[in-house]
Amino acid sequence: MEFSWTEEQVRLRSGAVEFASRRLVDGVIERDRQGVFPRDLWDACAEFGLQGLLVPAEWNGAGQDLLSAVAVLEGIGYGALDNGLVFSVTAHAASCEGPLSAYGSPEQKDSWLPRLADGSAIGATGITEPDSGSDVFGLATSAEEAGGDWVLEGSKTFVTNGPVADVFLIYARTGGPGFTGITSFLVPRETAGLAVGPSMEKMGLRTSPMSQVFLEGCRVPATAVVGEVGSGAIVFNQTMDLERLLVMAPAIGVMERILERCVVHSRERKAGSVAIGKHQSIAHRIADMELQLESARLLLYRAAWQRMARGSATRESALAKLAVSEAYVAICRAAVQIFGGYGYIVDYQIERELRDALATTLYVGTSEIQKNLIAGLRGLG
Ligand SMILES: Cc1cc2nc3c(=O)[nH]c(=O)nc-3n(C[C@H](O)[C@H](O)[C@H](O)COP(=O)(O)OP(=O)(O)OC[C@H]3O[C@@H](n4cnc5c(N)ncnc54)[C@H](O)[C@@H]3O)c2cc1C
The missing domain is CATH 1.20.140.10 (Butyryl-CoA Dehydrogenase, subunit A, domain 3)
Structure with missing residues (x-):
């Protein structure tokens, strides 16, 4: 059993502390008060390499292993005071880049991962609905096949990054009730039938934006499915x-x-x-x-x-x-x-x-x- 970080991980962690304490400290009180998402600091995080930490190098990421990413994020948490912004970055990385890297088609990866990794695009995920939170697989948003496309109907709530996201990973029901009837779809923001609600004001993490997402006759091609139909x-x-x-x-x-x-x-x-x-x-x-x-x-x-x-x-x-x-x-x-x-x-x-x-x-x-x-x-x- 080995309890120490490698020299490289120590270097990564201290680099993260240095970056975060230099860039992610000032102005938090005011941003928190006003509930403002700091896009300039999001970009600074991207320049530091935070959004691309785990994305494979083939798609412009740093291709770090998970423990090294943990070392970096721990250092960010230690140095930064803007927990909301850090949450926005980790939610983007874990809930959008993560499943895309693991289950995305080559075309989905080519078109989204480089932009998500360099922070020029922001990712969000919608599984929670007004009537299904903890009962996550009780979701009611549906996706029906229509002429080779899928048409999504329903709504999502508490979507972190919703107000600023460029792409959404949406979980919808394509089959019977429960576990096997769910499919995940990659839906770009500009897709007709997708609408983002106003920012939801929160108790904390107020620099991380959140909203509802509405899907009404939202038509996506078959290539929007992430993984297999039914594997959501x-x-x-x-x-x-x-x-x-x-x-x-x-x-x-x-x-x-x-x-x-x-x-x-x-x-x-x-x-x-x-x-x-x-x-x-x-x-x-x-x-x-x-x-x-x-x-x-x-x-x-x-x-x-x-x-x-x-x-x-x-x-x-x-x-x-x-x-x-x-x-x-x-x-x-x-x-x-x-x-x-x-x-x-x-x-x-x-x-x-x-x-x-x-x-x-x-x-x-x-x-x-x-x-x-x-x-x-x-x-x-
Ligand atoms: C800051 C923040 C960011 C979020 N970001 C996202 C996001 O990006 N995308 C997204 O889809 N969702 C997001 N969520 C939603 C989050 O996942 C849900 O709030 C969470 O799953 C709980 O669901 P709920 O709020 O509907 O509570 P409910 O499910 O209504 O639960 C209410 C209470 O009942 C308890 N409870 C419910 N069922 C059980 C059970 N079976 N056994 C024991 N206790 C139970 C819960 O633990 C809780 O205490 C976010 C939420 C927050 C607060």
Whole structure:
């Protein structure tokens, strides 16, 4: 068992910290307040190579392995303060580039992957619907065959990057109820019959845009199918395994940064003549944060390693997603308490971290759904 990064991974991680702390820090308070997606910083991330991290070199990506990508994203999370923008990038990479790289036809890859990798196009995915979120395979959006094309009808909600996306991976029902009746389609934004709703205002991750997507008589050619007709649930499940890791990797860096801030504050902040860190309640809170961070980190690394080594890591990625998201919320909640009243004040940039963190126990399957998955693999539930 080997627990250290390679020299190259250390170099990648520190390069990411340097880039993120230089470019993804300024102006976050105002962008968060106004809910603005910073396209210029999206472009800066692309220039750094973030959007193309896992895309094979053949399509202009960096072709990194998953553990190296985790190292980079962890460094980004540590250095950046704009968690919303980072989420937009990881959602684009995991939920659009990921399935395209794995299941796309040569033509789909040639026409979209280079643009997604260099950030000139933005990807989004729509599976959630107003009446099916956790019950993901209960989706009602339909795709009917018509003269060799497919016609999509329905609506999607909570689509990350929706307001700015150039292409959508849409999951629709092409067959009977449940798992086998679903197909994924690649639908460019300008397709007639696809309409993007207004931006949805969120509690956190406010620099990551989100909207509904409406499909009314939305006609796409047979070549828009990603994978096979009826294989949408397989595409989705494999994508989820990757997304649970990629989207959560920056949180490891964020938690480390917050923990370090809390340690400094606990040493410097005095209540009376005593540093608050001298109180066991504060010191133990810090120890608990450290335990939460390090156990979540190990689960995430192991899941990424297992996916690389064995090609699949459903149980491990569910455990990692559950551990990282719950640790992230707990650590942010603890940080507010350690900072006292200052933790509640916008300028101290702790309260925003808590608002951002809360989303992680909801997206890519809620914490309850991860537990269902883990218990289900034991034949329970
Ligand atoms: C920031 C953010 C970004 C998102 N981005 C996208 C995106 O890009 N594309 C997309 O398609 N979707 C996206 N989503 C949607 C997300 O995947 C859903 O919100 C999530 O799957 C939960 O579905 P729901 O909101 O309908 O909640 P519901 O399914 O209504 O769940 C409500 C509550 O009931 C619990 N619950 C439901 N079923 C069960 C069960 N069987 N067992 C135990 N508990 C259960 C849930 O855990 C939750 O606590 C995003 C959501 C957020 C918050």
